[in-house]
Amino acid sequence: MSLVDNPQRFGLVSMLLHWSMAIIIIGLFVLGKYMVDLDYYSPWYKAAPDFHRSMGFIVALLLIIRLGWRLFSSQPTMSGKNWEKVTAAWAHRFFYVLILAIVVTGYLTTTADGHPVYVFDWFSLPATLSGIENQEDIAGATHEILTNTFIILVVIHVAAALKHHFLNHDTTLLRMLGRTASSPSHISHNPSKKEIS
Amino acid sequence: MKKNLLLSLLLLLSLTSLNTQASEQYTIDTRGMHAFITFKVKHLGYSWLQGRFNKFSGDFSYDANTPSKNKVNLTIDIGSIDSNHAERDKHLKSERFFDAKKFPKATFVSTGWKDLGDNKATLSGKFTLRGITKNIDIDVNQIGAGKDPWGGYRRGFEGTTTLHLSDYKMKEGNILGAVAENIEIWLSIEGVRK
Numbered sequence: 001m002s003l004v005d006n007p008q009r010f011g012l013v014s015m016l017l018h019w020s021m022a023i024i025i026i027g028l029f030v031l032g033k034y035m036v037d038l039d040y041y042s043p044w045y046k047a048a049p050d051f052h053r054s055m056g057f058i059v060a061l062l063l064i065i066r067l068g069w070r071l072f073s074s075q076p077t078m079s080g081k082n083w084e085k086v087t088a089a090w091a092h093r094f095f096y097v098l099i100l101a102i103v104v105t106g107y108l109t110t111t112a113d114g115h116p117v118y119v120f121d122w123f124s125l126p127a128t129l130s131g132i133e134n135q136e137d138i139a140g141a142t143h144e145i146l147t148n149t150f151i152i153l154v155v156i157h158v159a160a161a162l163k164h165h166f167l168n169h170d171t172t173l174l175r176m177l178g179r180t181a182s183s184p185s186h187i188s189h190n191p192s193k194k195e196i197s
Numbered sequence: 198m199k200k201n202l203l204l205s206l207l208l209l210l211s212l213t214s215l216n217t218q219a220s221e222q223y224t225i226d227t228r229g230m231h232a233f234i235t236f237k238v239k240h241l242g243y244s245w246l247q248g249r250f251n252k253f254s255g256d257f258s259y260d261a262n263t264p265s266k267n268k269v270n271l272t273i274d275i276g277s278i279d280s281n282h283a284e285r286d287k288h289l290k291s292e293r294f295f296d297a298k299k300f301p302k303a304t305f306v307s308t309g310w311k312d313l314g315d316n317k318a319t320l321s322g323k324f325t326l327r328g329i330t331k332n333i334d335i336d337v338n339q340i341g342a343g344k345d346p347w348g349g350y351r352r353g354f355e356g357t358t359t360l361h362l363s364d365y366k367m368k369e370g371n372i373l374g375a376v377a378e379n380i381e382i383w384l385s386i387e388g389v390r391k
Contacts, residue, residue, distance in 0.1 A: 040346070041346045042346070043346060043347055043348065044347075045346065045347060046229070046347040047347060047348075113251070114251065114252070114277075115230070115251075115252070118228060
């Protein structure tokens with residue numbers, strides 16, 4: 001399997017970045033909702049937020065790698081109507097901006113008092129912007145709104161992928177799973193369908 | 198018979214050597230911030246002004262069997278002084294008082310621990326502020342120790358001492374006068390066992 005993307009499909013690097021971020025981010029969303037309701041004497045009261053903050057840093061790292069990778073790797077050709085392509089392109093940009101904003105607001109919540117954020121037991125990131133009136137409340141509430149927005153976008157994203165797969169019978173989903181348009185896929189079983197309508 | 202004696206002697210020796218290693222190592226919980234370093238000083242002689250240092254770090258060792266071996270290390274970030282008034286903090290950090298640029302850290306290194314029973318002790322050590330080192334005694338009171346709900350083990354103390362402003366040769370220390378000579382320190386230190 002090729003490391004880099006080509007016009008037919010995503011390469012290994014893009015797929016790993018996509019799926020690892022998908023799993024981590026959805027996991028962090030569930031963990032986030034779960035941990036804010038833990039009571040003080042829960043065994044997870046300390047460990048869950050520690051893990052959440054640390055994984056948030058990992059997401060930031062993966063996002064930087066991903067944006068860098070996008071600069072150097074060509075993208076597979078998009079299928080669909082013109083407006084669909086334009087919408088998809090902007091949706092992806094919105095995804096990246098949201099992830100960045102979510103990570104930043106999370107960081108600003110933890111470091112609001114000027115104390116560092118700890119990434120596992122590896123190292124700590126110092127606070128930069130701190131001491132704004134009610135910073136932890138504002139950043140925290142924004143973090144929540146943004147993550148809820150993000151998950152709605154994920155649902156639309158998944159629905160669109162499934163629509164491409166089951167209704168349009170194209171390779172939009174498969175090419176993120178390591179399959180190419182030229183490899184034997186169910187497209188060949190539907191010769192009447194055009195890949196780009 | 199002789200062999201047995203030798204064996205039991207060896208066993209006894211190893212047991213005593215185990216005993217000497219019974220000191221527990223703790224990190225002061227500044228990550229979860231269950232530690233506080235506060236000071237209070239009279240304002241004009243009419244009221245107390247209270248403040249604290251928000252950033253510091255340290256560790257201690259605790260030996261229940263031989264308390265005299267207890268050790269404490271503390272480093273305080275002078276720039277983190279917080280008296281709940283930005284311009285006063287700026288003033289205090291300036292070269293007129295703490296001179297935080299030139300002396301960014303204050304340190305305490307223990308030299309002795311005298312157990313007084315009933316969870317009380319006197320902790321002696323070298324305290325360095327503005328590059329000036331003084332021997333100070335801290336009255337210590339152990340508050341408690343035990344397991345926490347998250348899989349750790351904690352031990353906590355409070356400490357009080359009085360520092361003397363004139364000892365640290367602050368440029369404008371004298372201007373504050375005799376009413377500000379005594380600075381009351383109250384520390385609350387919770388350690389998480391390493």
